[in-house]
Structure formats: C-alpha cells, structure tokens
Amino acid sequence: MRIATWNINSLRLRMPTLQNVVAALKPDVVCLQETKVPDELFPVDDVRALGFEHILFAGMKGYNGVAILSKAPLTPIDRRDWCEKGDCRHIAAILPSGAELHNFYIPAGGDIPDPVLNDKFAHKLRFVDELADWFRGKAQAERILVGDLNIAPLEEDVWSHKQLLKVVSHTPVEVEKLIAAMKAHDWVDVLREFVPPDQKLYTWWSYRNRIWPGNDRGRRLDHVWVTPSLRPALAGATVLREARGWDKPSDHVPVAVDFNF
C-alpha cells in the first residue's frame, strides 16, 4: 500500500496537478492539506474520477482544510477540535489493514517567532503540545501520522540551519516541541528511515524564491510518522521533488510511503 501526503494549496485550482501526482505516484491513499474548499463545494465527482471512491474531508471557506482520498474503504474516527478553533486541521480514518491514519495540517505560525508578540506562533506551539498530549494518552497501536507539520526539525531539513534558527519553522522552541511530540508516542520519522539524517531533504520551497531549483533553499515541512509496530512494514519513501517544477505548482511537493500490506 502506498500512502501519499501533499499540501495541495487549493484542491479546486490544482485538480489537474492532482491528476498528474496520482499518475506519477499511483498511491492507494492520498492525504491532502490546505484544500481551501468548504465541504458543500468539495469536488467529489472529480476525485472519484481519479479512482478514489472513498473520501473523507473537513473543509472551510478560504483557509485550511484536510481530506483523505482512498481506493479502499475507510472507517472515519475521532476528529477533534484542536485548540478549540474549529478550523479543519485534522482528519483520521482506519485503513483496511486496521492501522489508524491521521492527517494533520499544523499552523504555519506567522512571521515572528515569539508567542507573546505573535498569536499565530502561540497557536502553533499550543497545537504541537496538544498533539503530544493526545497521543501520549493513547495505548500503542498501528498508527500512521502524516501531514504538513510546518516544522523542519533536523539541521539537514533546511538549506541553512544557522540562517534559519530565527525563522519560524526551524526555531529551537518549535523543534523541541515537535521532537517531544514524537517521543510522547514513540513515533518513527519515516523519511529519515530511508534518507539518512546527514543528507539534505526538503519537501517545500517558498513561492518567494523565483529561481527554483537554482539555489535549492528548501525545508522539510511534510512528514510521515509511524508507531514502532509498523516499522517492519515500511518498504520505501518517495519525495516527488520534480512536482515543484511543474506548471502552477504548490509550494509543497507530494511525499509517499510504501507499506508491505
């Protein structure tokens, strides 16, 4: 089974690109973030035409929004209202294998890396703390967590560790919280199981950098985590880097992970 995750930055605008992503990766499940479409306008028929009969979505007008597209049936489970904002940043399901799949869109956090001066950064930190607490309280099970976590935890997850230490996405406070959230449920960082931590690995390149991939100033903001019992089932990981160079790209590229089930 291949599970892909992608911050699509508008599902309706990028439906043709989604078709190309599906053709390139042939995923069984696609988790999307930033669908930017209210539920009543979700393009169910277009998604079914791509081969995904089973669709879960939680969207709102203008911002945020998450969805799970699947070829096989999904059993919806406990969505929750993170930070009491009702803002469509999480959706979850049980896969046919029995594994739980959680799709997250963590707040980007604004520009100023200070929770006192910047409410958006405070929200981001609170969200990551809540994520840690929620899974810490759960019994171990076969679980997969994917999504745009908007944090690049390792030095080689950014183009310049030193230059990004004060840039939201790579500041010590959010990195520490993300690592604490991983430890709270023994999450395994799947991409780093396949690409060693001393090698650069990015999934996002800013729209504000016109010369992609010239200077390759990327960050690894998109992640796939699994609980330890799923580690033996891991069969591979792919970052579809080329998608950043396609026509009308998202600023994030799709990431796919293969499982032996």
Added chain:
DNA sequence: ATGGTGGAAGGTCCA
C-alpha cells in the same frame, strides 16, 4: 535589511 509570490477573496488575511 528588505521584500519577494501565490491563493481565496473581492477586504485583506494567510501562507
């Protein structure tokens, strides 16, 4: 040090 681009809107806000 600054501003750079893109999306949803049809103001600006968000990233």
